[in-house]
Structure formats: C-alpha cells, structure tokens
Amino acid sequence: MRRGLPSLLILLAALATLASAQTPSFDWPKHVTAGKEFSVETTGNGKAVLYIIGVGQVVGREVTLGGRIVIAADELHNAGHYTAILAGNASEPVDFDVLPQAPESLSFLAKPSRVAVGLHDGISGVAYVFDSFQNLVLAPTDVSFQLSVGGAVQRTISAVTRDGVAWVRLDSAPKAGAAQFDAHVDGIVERRIVQQVPGDPCSVHMSARKAGELIEVETDPLRDCKGNAVPDGTIVTFTERNDGAESTVDAPLKRGIARAELPEHDGAVISVATGVVLGNEIRWRQ
Amino acid sequence: MSLPGSIRRGAIVLGLAFALITPSLCADNQPGVTVANSEVGPRTLEPLTRTAVIRDYLAAWQSLSQAFDRDNSSQLSAAFIGIALNKLSGTIAEQEKLGLRTHYQDLTHHIRLTFYSPEGLSIQLLDNVEYDLQLFDHDKLQATHHVQAQYVAVLTPTEVRWKVRVLQATPE
Numbered sequence: 001m002r003r004g005l006p007s008l009l010i011l012l013a014a015l016a017t018l019a020s021a022q023t024p025s026f027d028w029p030k031h032v033t034a035g036k037e038f039s040v041e042t043t044g045n046g047k048a049v050l051y052i053i054g055v056g057q058v059v060g061r062e063v064t065l066g067g068r069i070v071i072a073a074d075e076l077h078n079a080g081h082y083t084a085i086l087a088g089n090a091s092e093p094v095d096f097d098v099l100p101q102a103p104e105s106l107s108f109l110a111k112p113s114r115v116a117v118g119l120h121d122g123i124s125g126v127a128y129v130f131d132s133f134q135n136l137v138l139a140p141t142d143v144s145f146q147l148s149v150g151g152a153v154q155r156t157i158s159a160v161t162r163d164g165v166a167w168v169r170l171d172s173a174p175k176a177g178a179a180q181f182d183a184h185v186d187g188i189v190e191r192r193i194v195q196q197v198p199g200d201p202c203s204v205h206m207s208a209r210k211a212g213e214l215i216e217v218e219t220d221p222l223r224d225c226k227g228n229a230v231p232d233g234t235i236v237t238f239t240e241r242n243d244g245a246e247s248t249v250d251a252p253l254k255r256g257i258a259r260a261e262l263p264e265h266d267g268a269v270i271s272v273a274t275g276v277v278l279g280n281e282i283r284w285r286q
Numbered sequence: 287m288s289l290p291g292s293i294r295r296g297a298i299v300l301g302l303a304f305a306l307i308t309p310s311l312c313a314d315n316q317p318g319v320t321v322a323n324s325e326v327g328p329r330t331l332e333p334l335t336r337t338a339v340i341r342d343y344l345a346a347w348q349s350l351s352q353a354f355d356r357d358n359s360s361q362l363s364a365a366f367i368g369i370a371l372n373k374l375s376g377t378i379a380e381q382e383k384l385g386l387r388t389h390y391q392d393l394t395h396h397i398r399l400t401f402y403s404p405e406g407l408s409i410q411l412l413d414n415v416e417y418d419l420q421l422f423d424h425d426k427l428q429a430t431h432h433v434q435a436q437y438v439a440v441l442t443p444t445e446v447r448w449k450v451r452v453l454q455a456t457p458e
Contacts, residue, residue, distance in 0.1 A: 081455030111405040124404035
C-alpha cells in the first residue's frame with residue numbers, strides 16, 4: 001500500500017500533463033491593428049475550426065492545432081470588437097479589439113455653402129477622421145481648419161478629435177468672394193468652397209432729375225458695411241407721396257445702381273429704401 | 287436645488303418619452319436602457335430630437351440582430367446608411383458564404399450622447415452595451431458568449447428617421 005501510493009500519484013500527474021498537452025488553447029492578443037498580419041500560438045493537436053466573429057467581419061477556417069495560426073494582412077480590416085472561438089473543444093472564446101490604422105481620409109462637412117460677409121460664427125466645419133479601411137480613428141488626432149480668400153489665409157484653428165470628430169465655428173471674412181475652407185490631418189487635405197456674399201446695404205442714397213414729364217430717380221452704388229458691392233438683383237423701393245396719394249416702384253439693382261421713373265408732382269416727397277435700410281428723402285420742386 | 291426651466295422641461299419631456307418606451311423595453315427579449323443626462327453640443331439638442339435619436343438607435347440594434355440572425359442584409363437599410371450599411375452588409379455576405387449565422391441579443395445599453403454637430407447633420411453617442419452572441423455553423427450551435435463592449439455610433443437624419451452611419455466598437 002505504501003509503495004502503491006507514489007506510483008498512483010505519478011500516474012495521475014502524467015495523465016494530467018497529457019490532458020493539458022492535448023487540450024487546445026491559444027494565446028490571443030487583446031489588440032491588433034486593422035489590416036496588419038498577426039499570428040497566434042496554439043497548443044493541442046489535430047484540426048479545429050477557428051471563428052472570428054464581430055459585426056464588422058466574420059472569419060471561419062480550419063486550422064492545425066499545435067502550431068502558429070497566421071491571420072493575414074487585410075484578413076481583418078474592420079475595426080471593432082471581435083470574439084475568437086476554436087470550435088469543438090473546451091477552450092473559452094476570447095474577446096479582442098481590432099484598432100484603426102493611422103488617418104487616411106477625412107469626411108469634412110462645411111456649412112453653409114453661401115454666407116454673408118463678416119458674420120460671427122457664420123461658418124461651421126465638422127471633420128470625421130477615417131483610416132484607409134473607413135474605420136473611424138478614435139485616438140485623439142490634430143485637425144487644422146483653415147479659411148482662405150483669394151489665396152490669403154484669413155483664419156486657422158486647430159482642434160483635436162474626440163471619439164473621431166473635430167469641429168470649429170469661424171467668422172466669415174469681411175471681403176466677398178469664394179473662400180476655401182480646408183481641413184488638414186497629417187498631410188491629408190479636404191477642401192470645400194464657401195461663397196461669401198455681401199451683407200445688407202449699409203446705407204442707400206438717391207438723387208433725382210427731371211426727365212420730360214417724369215422724375216428719374218437713381219441710387220448711388222450700393223455697398224454693404226464692409227465696402228462690398230451689393231449683388232445685382234437686390235430690390236430697391238422708391239416711394240412718392242403727394243397730397244395723400246402714394247405711388248411705389250420696385251427696381252432691381254443693375255451694376256450696383258437702381259433706377260426708376262415717377263410721375264412729376266410739384267411738392268411730392270420721394271423716399272428710397274431697401275430691405276430694412278431707409279435712405280434719404282427728396283422734396284421735388286418744379 | 288432648482289434646475290433652469292429649459293433643463294427641467296427637457297427632463298420632463300425625456301422622462302415622459304421613456305415612460306412611454308419603457309413598457310416595451312421591459313417585455314421579453316427587450317434590452318434595459320439607460321441614457322445619461324449629459325450635456326451635448328455644440329448644437330442644442332431638443333428633448334424630442336434626443337428621444338428620436340435613442341429610439342432609432344435602439345431600433346437599429348434590432349435590425350442588426352434580425353439581419354445577422356437571418357443572413358438577410360436587406361433588413362439593415364431601414365436603420366443603417368453609408369459606411370455602417372456597407373460594412374454590416376459585407377459581414378452578412380461573409381457569413382452567408384461560410385454557412386454561418388450569428389445571433390446578437392442585446393441585453394443592456396448605457397447610452398451617452400456626446401456630440402451634436404453645429405449644423406444638425408450628425409449626432410454621436412457612446413453605448414456601453416452587453417449582449418449574448420450565439421454562433422451557428424450550418425445551423426449547428428457552435429458557441430454562446432456574453433460580450434461587454436463600448437460602441438461609438440454616428441447617426442445622421444434622413445427623411446423620416448435618424449440612421450446609423452458609423453457603428454464601431456471602441457477598444458477597452
């Protein structure tokens with residue numbers, strides 16, 4: 001009995017070692033990079049089916065246990081959370097993450113496409129940063145937003161992404177014209193064009209002269225408060241009041257100037273307005 | 287301590303909305319959902335918009351679950367768009383090719399809205415989600431696994447609802 005006990009213990013230890021050697025297992029990394037090759041050592045012997053399961057991708061293939069499983073470059077390219085399962089054995093499923101690569105592209109949204117000049121916080125830009133596999137790059141990344149008009153940089157703002165997104169608000173430039181709104185990340189540039197248009201006229205002034213039986217009224221060239229010409233087509237309203245009667249003429253700007261003809265009445269008062277801007281008054285004397 | 291009127295009104299509307307949603311969420315196989323009362327910006331998020339975003343995001347998980355369970359990517363388009371739709375459809379195509387099916391049963395969602403873009407065209411949220419994953423190979427159950435993960439989702443408005451444009455797990 002005393003001699004038998006050590007033999008039994010040795011036998012049990014040998015069986016445990018054998019069982020351990022035959023139980024398949026793998027040493028899976030917690031993180032891998034999207035689109036990069038990696039390998040996993042396995043124990044055990046024979047064949048098994050390896051499944052890699054996630055909402056971004058699914059892989060399933062036969063592997064030989066006791067060797068190295070190689071996951072080829074591009075075999076797992078969608079970032080996210082995955083579970084690796086060796087089917088048909090007692091090994092536990094293993095969770096791991098596929099991480100995005102370095103930034104490769106930007107999804108850049110600039111709004112609006114048309115904005116009045118000199119508007120505080122008038123332009124917004126939102127940039128989502130992606131890698132070459134369209135994975136959202138979640139690591140903080142510097143994004144530089146730049147607004148230029150006619151090749152001259154008006155404003156540059158840097159922002160760091162949070163969960164893959166960075167954003168800015170910018171004032172529109174004081175000068176009208178097409179502005180280039182760029183977002184830069186590591187040499188990647190996305191450009192949008194924002195048309196900066198003049199604001200409302202700053203003031204309106206008219207003059208009047210006799211034209212046969214009529215009065216011809218004409219504005220000076222209309223400009224906004226930044227000195228930009230107000231666009232043609234803007235409506236200017238001329239109003240003539242005489243003995244309680246009123247006549248009104250709307251005239252569009254042509255080459256920055258609005259013109260109209262009104263009936264001639266001695267003592268008539270003529271006024272001019274555009275939008276919310278009131279201009280001068282003229283009392284007409286024959 | 288008194289809350290500003292707008293926050294109080296928002297909390298009431300959100301509370302009412304979830305009171306309406308909660309009975310259905312408590313039914314069988316419906317996940318438990320909590321939404322953090324966090325500040326979202328830069329655009330002001332109105333309570334009704336917040337409710338719609340959460341409703342449509344949770345519906346997207348249901349669409350995902352059904353589509354993966356049936357290997358039917360056509361069920362995704364009601365809730366997903368763009369990159370997310372392409373990637374999820376690609377995964378279902380891979381499953382089909384391999385004779386696999388996966389069943390995702392989402393159990394809990396802890397959602398935090400983190401970003402609402404200035405022009406209102408995208409909204410981002412983080413979701414600490416727990417789900418049970420079942421893998422079937424030619425209809426034979428191969429594994430059942432409980433998963434805890436954090437997802438980042440970007441949703442964009444469409445004609446009638448918010449759709450998920452990006453759905454990606456964030457690393458632990």
